[in-house]
Amino acid sequence: MGISIWQILIIAVVVVLLFGRGKISELMGDVAKGIKSFKKGMAEDETADSGKTIEHQSSEPAPSAKAEDHSKAG
Numbered sequence: 524m525g526i527s528i529w530q531i532l533i534i535a536v537v538v539v540l541l542f543g544r545g546k547i548s549e550l551m552g553d554v555a556k557g558i559k560s561f562k563k564g565m566a567e568d569e570t571a572d573s574g575k576t577i578e579h580q581s582s583e584p585a586p587s588a589k590a591e592d593h594s595k596a597g
Contacts, residue, residue: 539547 542550
């Protein structure tokens with residue numbers, strides 16, 4: 524048993540009666556604004572990631588492991 528077209532129409536009428544046409548269109552507008560905002564945020568995130576560089580070397584050289592070994596032994 525599947526859902527017939529009459530059942531879908533009855534559910535749609537009940538939803539419109541409960542929420543009203545204005546409320547449903549307002550809700551759909553809010554959903555659309557949310558989707559646009561999400562896409563804009565994703566686009567900004569991609570451009571921000573491509574502009575970042577990671578510095579692996581510091582301005583001062585790190586002490587070598589051999590120098591640490593000699594200081595522990597003596």
